[in-house]
Amino acid sequence: MSYKIKSRIWIESENNVLLGEGRVHLLKAIEETGSLSKAAKSLNISYKKAWQLIDSVNKSAKKPVTINSIGGRGGGGAELTEYGKSLINAFDEINKSCWTFLDKQLGKIESL
Amino acid sequence: MSYKIKSRIWIESENNVLLGEGRVHLLKAIEETGSLSKAAKSLNISYKKAWQLIDSVNKSAKKPVTINSIGGRGGGGAELTEYGKSLINAFDEINKSCWTFLDKQLGKIESL
DNA sequence: AATCGTTATATTTGCAAAAACATAACGGTA
DNA sequence: TACCGTTATGTTTTTGCAAATATAACGATT
Numbered sequence: 708m709s710y711k712i713k714s715r716i717w718i719e720s721e722n723n724v725l726l727g728e729g730r731v732h733l734l735k736a737i738e739e740t741g742s743l744s745k746a747a748k749s750l751n752i753s754y755k756k757a758w759q760l761i762d763s764v765n766k767s768a769k770k771p772v773t774i775n776s777i778g779g780r781g782g783g784g785a786e787l788t789e790y791g792k793s794l795i796n797a798f799d800e801i802n803k804s805c806w807t808f809l810d811k812q813l814g815k816i817e818s819l
Numbered sequence: 820m821s822y823k824i825k826s827r828i829w830i831e832s833e834n835n836v837l838l839g840e841g842r843v844h845l846l847k848a849i850e851e852t853g854s855l856s857k858a859a860k861s862l863n864i865s866y867k868k869a870w871q872l873i874d875s876v877n878k879s880a881k882k883p884v885t886i887n888s889i890g891g892r893g894g895g896g897a898e899l900t901e902y903g904k905s906l907i908n909a910f911d912e913i914n915k916s917c918w919t920f921l922d923k924q925l926g927k928i929e930s931l
Numbered sequence: 932a933a934t935c936g937t938t939a940t941a942t943t944t945g946c947a948a949a950a951a952c953a954t955a956a957c958g959g960t961a
Numbered sequence: 962t963a964c965c966g967t968t969a970t971g972t973t974t975t976t977g978c979a980a981a982t983a984t985a986a987c988g989a990t991t
Contacts, residue, residue: 710837712913716826716921718928725822744937753980758939775938778988782936793931801824801924808920809828812913816830819905856967865950870969887968890958894966 712809723767824921835879
């Protein structure tokens with residue numbers, strides 16, 4: 708019976724999307740699993756989609772966000788760089804503070 | 820060469836979208852033209868899509884946002900209620916303040 | 932050199948959302 | 962009552978995106 712203000716934020720670089728909620732989820736799953744294919748499985752998305760997202764992230768970021776390795780013991784894997792870790796931390800922090808900011812604005816609509 | 824934080828906000832009511840940027844554009848065009856069909860033309864969207872949006876807005880809002888009339892001199896028309904006008908004003912105000920809020924957060928990412 | 936699980940990439944298939952098209956209903960006015 | 966531009970709604974077609982499928986390349990380990 709009451710209104711809610713919802714929001715989505717994302718970071719762009721040169722008009723390309725760098726980071727949004729979906730990409731942050733995927734990066735966190737990579738951090739936990741150590742591989743892109745396992746991360747994709749854990750999020751129920753196809754490996755291809757996951758790869759495209761990570762490829763886009765690394766192409767639009769100033770510095771690498773993940774390090775992907777092919778072959779070798781275990782077939783390879785993917786891991787976050789320090790830059791990648793601090794990027795998702797900053798994103799989460801800003802996103803959360805945006806929610807609380809918007810919550811405070813709700814009264815301006817409820818009172819109409 | 821630098822990042823940007825972008826955002827979209829919208830208002831929901833009972834898990835239905837009430838107002839977003841697209842719907843606000845449409846409502847403003849109705850206010851200017853006095854009819855839904857003219858508003859749709861001015862935004863280059865089909866009349867059907869415009870009608871569906873306005874129908875959804877009025878169904879999820881607590882009070883009517885537009886008054887639509889069929890037939891008569893000129894065939895009919897659509898106009899905003901006072902509630903509708905104040906709703907889009909509040910939305911615009913909150914949206915703008917959200918942008919300036921996020922602008923202030925950008926340093927947390929640029930400095931990484 | 933054979934194996935293995937992974938990254939990387941191309942091609943095809945399916946589906947749902949959007950667009951396009953069509954038509955009915957309405958109610959002042961002349 | 963015939964007309965007109967609008968609201969309202971159903972049906973068909975198109976199209977863009979997601980999913981599914983297939984396959985190559987890689988490199989440490991045995």
